[in-house]
Amino acid sequence: MAKAKSVFVCQSCGYESPKWMGRCPSCDEWNTMIEELINKATGRKASGSGENNKPVPMDRIDLSMEARGSTGIAELDRVLGGGIVKGSLVLVGGDPGIGKSTLLLQLAGSIPRSHKTLYVSGEESVKQIKIRGERLDINNQNIFVLGETDLDIILEQVKRLVPDMIIIDSIQTVYTPEISSAPGSVSQVREATARLLRMAKTFSIPTFIIGHVTKQGAIAGPRVLEHMVDTVLYFEGERYHSYRVVRSVKNRYGSTNEIGVFEMKDKGLVEVPNPSEFMLEGRPAGVPGTVVVCSMEGTRPMLIELQALVSTSNLGMPRRMATGIDYNRLSMLMAVMEKRLGMQVQGQDAFLNVVGGLKTDEPAVDLGIVVAVASSFKNLPVDKAAVVIGEVGLTGEVRAVNSIDRRVSEARKLGFDNCIIPRDNLKQIDRKAGKIIGVGNIKEAIGAALEG
Ligand SMILES: Nc1ncnc2c1ncn2[C@@H]1O[C@H](COP(=O)(O)OP(=O)(O)O)[C@@H](O)[C@H]1O
Ligand SMILES: [Mg+2]
Known part of the structure; x- marks a missing residue:
C-alpha cells in the first residue's frame, strides 16, 4: 500500500509546502498552514483526456451553449451580465446571515417553472428550507431539495435528476471522501469545486455555489477558488441596514463591478430599481x-x-x-x-x-x-x-x-x-x-x- 502523503496548505491562499511554516511565504499570513493528506491517485487526475478533446476550428465552435436565460430577477441578470449562461459556475460569497441562501432560493423560484432546480444544502435541513420557501412564497414541484454533503452522492443525484440548475449551499460543507482532510479545508474546497466545475461544463448545467467569507472578507479557504469559477458575486450590506448589494467582482460573461441592489424584507429580497433614490x-x-x-x-x-x-x-x-x-x-x-x-x-x-x-x-x-x-x-x-x-x-x-x-x-x-x-x-x-x-x-x- 502506498504511504499516505501529507502536505501543508495555507488556508488563506492555498500555498502548498512539504514542511510546516509559521508564516505563509505567499500571502504572509501567520498560522495558516495546516497539514492535509493528499491522495495522489485521485487528487491530480488529468482532466479531459477523452475523445472530445480535439482542437476545433473557430468558425465551427457551437455557440448555442452560451445562450443566456433570464433569472426572472432583473437585478441579478444585471450582475450576471445579462442572465444565466449554461454550464457556468457562479460563486456567491458574503457574510453569514446576509441573504445568500435567500437569494438563491428566490432564484430557484423565479426561473421558469418548467426548469428543474436541485438545491443541495449542507447547512440547513430539508425542512428548514421548506419553511424558508413558505415564507418567500416559493412552492414549486420542480425545485428539488437535497440535504447532503458527500459530493459523490450529490453528483450521483445530479446524473439521475438532470436538473437545469444546481445550487450548492455552501461549498465549505461539501466533501469528497477520497480526501481525508476536513470539509472546508483548502484541499476539500478546491477538489469539490474542481469536480463541480467539470460537472457543470460536461452537462452544461449552470451551477451556483455559496461560499463563506472570512473575517477579512475574502471567500473562506483559497483564493484559488475565485480563479476556477466563471463568475464571483459578493453580497455586501450592513447588518443594520435593510438594503443588500450584490456585486460581481469577476465575470467571464459580462462586465465586472456591476451591482444589483435589493432590500431585505419579510418576503425576502426585493429589487430596488432606482438605487440612487x-x-x-x-x-x-x-x-x-x-x-x-x-x-x-x-x-x-x-x-x-x-x-x-x-x-x-x-x-x-x-x-x-x-x-x-x-x-x-x-x-x-x-x-x-x-x-x-x-x-x-x-x-x-x-x-x-x-x-x-x-x-x-x-x-x-x-x-x-x-x-x-x-x-x-x-x-x-x-x-x-x-x-x-x-x-x-x-x-x-x-x-x-x-x-x-x-x-x-x-x-x-x-x-x-x-x-x-x-x-x-x-x-x-x-x-x-x-x-x-x-x-x-x-x-x-x-x-x-x-x-x-
Ligand atoms: N422569519 C423571518 N422573517 C424575516 N426575515 C428573516 C426571517 N428569517 C430570516 N430572515 C432574514 O434572512 C436573513 C438570513 O438570510 P440567509 O439567506 O439565511 O443568509 P445566508 O445564507 O447568507 O447566511 C437574516 O439575516 C434575516 O434577516
Ligand atoms: Mg445560508
Missing part, C-alpha cells in the same frame, strides 16, 4: 457636512451621500475615521487641503461616512470628500441641488473622470441641477441643459459648492 432617502437639507456624489458602480451611475464631521481635537494625535471609504484616501485628501488651501484641518478630528453603509473606492468621489470636509470645517452647508464629481490629485487639481455624461444625467434625473464637475470633462457633455460648473482645482470646487 433609495440611497438619498431622508437626506438632511441645509446642514453643513453633507454632500451628494456620483459613483459609477459597473455601468450604473449611483448617487450617494457623504457626510463629514470635523471638530477640534483634544488629543495629541487627531482621530480619523472613514466608513465606506478608504481611510488612507481621507488622510491624503485632508493633507492636500491643508497644504494647498491652508485650511487647518490636520489638527482636527475627522469622521467620514458613506450614508447607508455603502462602500465605494471610486476616485470620482474624491472631490466630494474634500467638499464635505470643507463644509463641516467651515460650518457652511453645500448647495442642496449640487452634486460633486471629480478625482483630486496631490497638487489639489481636479482631474477628469470617466462616463461623465451618464453621471450628469443621473444627477439631473433626481433633480440635482447644479453639477460641479472637472473642467476637463466639460467638452464631453451637452452644456445647454441645466447648470454645470467646470472646476480646475479644489479651491474652485469648494467655492462653487458651499453656500454663503
Whole structure:
C-alpha cells in the first residue's frame, strides 16, 4: 500500500509546502498552514483526456451553449451580465446571515417553472428550507431539495435528476471522501469545486455555489477558488441596514463591478430599481457636512451621500475615521487641503461616512470628500441641488473622470441641477441643459459648492 502523503496548505491562499511554516511565504499570513493528506491517485487526475478533446476550428465552435436565460430577477441578470449562461459556475460569497441562501432560493423560484432546480444544502435541513420557501412564497414541484454533503452522492443525484440548475449551499460543507482532510479545508474546497466545475461544463448545467467569507472578507479557504469559477458575486450590506448589494467582482460573461441592489424584507429580497433614490432617502437639507456624489458602480451611475464631521481635537494625535471609504484616501485628501488651501484641518478630528453603509473606492468621489470636509470645517452647508464629481490629485487639481455624461444625467434625473464637475470633462457633455460648473482645482470646487 502506498504511504499516505501529507502536505501543508495555507488556508488563506492555498500555498502548498512539504514542511510546516509559521508564516505563509505567499500571502504572509501567520498560522495558516495546516497539514492535509493528499491522495495522489485521485487528487491530480488529468482532466479531459477523452475523445472530445480535439482542437476545433473557430468558425465551427457551437455557440448555442452560451445562450443566456433570464433569472426572472432583473437585478441579478444585471450582475450576471445579462442572465444565466449554461454550464457556468457562479460563486456567491458574503457574510453569514446576509441573504445568500435567500437569494438563491428566490432564484430557484423565479426561473421558469418548467426548469428543474436541485438545491443541495449542507447547512440547513430539508425542512428548514421548506419553511424558508413558505415564507418567500416559493412552492414549486420542480425545485428539488437535497440535504447532503458527500459530493459523490450529490453528483450521483445530479446524473439521475438532470436538473437545469444546481445550487450548492455552501461549498465549505461539501466533501469528497477520497480526501481525508476536513470539509472546508483548502484541499476539500478546491477538489469539490474542481469536480463541480467539470460537472457543470460536461452537462452544461449552470451551477451556483455559496461560499463563506472570512473575517477579512475574502471567500473562506483559497483564493484559488475565485480563479476556477466563471463568475464571483459578493453580497455586501450592513447588518443594520435593510438594503443588500450584490456585486460581481469577476465575470467571464459580462462586465465586472456591476451591482444589483435589493432590500431585505419579510418576503425576502426585493429589487430596488432606482438605487440612487433609495440611497438619498431622508437626506438632511441645509446642514453643513453633507454632500451628494456620483459613483459609477459597473455601468450604473449611483448617487450617494457623504457626510463629514470635523471638530477640534483634544488629543495629541487627531482621530480619523472613514466608513465606506478608504481611510488612507481621507488622510491624503485632508493633507492636500491643508497644504494647498491652508485650511487647518490636520489638527482636527475627522469622521467620514458613506450614508447607508455603502462602500465605494471610486476616485470620482474624491472631490466630494474634500467638499464635505470643507463644509463641516467651515460650518457652511453645500448647495442642496449640487452634486460633486471629480478625482483630486496631490497638487489639489481636479482631474477628469470617466462616463461623465451618464453621471450628469443621473444627477439631473433626481433633480440635482447644479453639477460641479472637472473642467476637463466639460467638452464631453451637452452644456445647454441645466447648470454645470467646470472646476480646475479644489479651491474652485469648494467655492462653487458651499453656500454663503
Ligand atoms: N422569519 C423571518 N422573517 C424575516 N426575515 C428573516 C426571517 N428569517 C430570516 N430572515 C432574514 O434572512 C436573513 C438570513 O438570510 P440567509 O439567506 O439565511 O443568509 P445566508 O445564507 O447568507 O447566511 C437574516 O439575516 C434575516 O434577516
Ligand atoms: Mg445560508
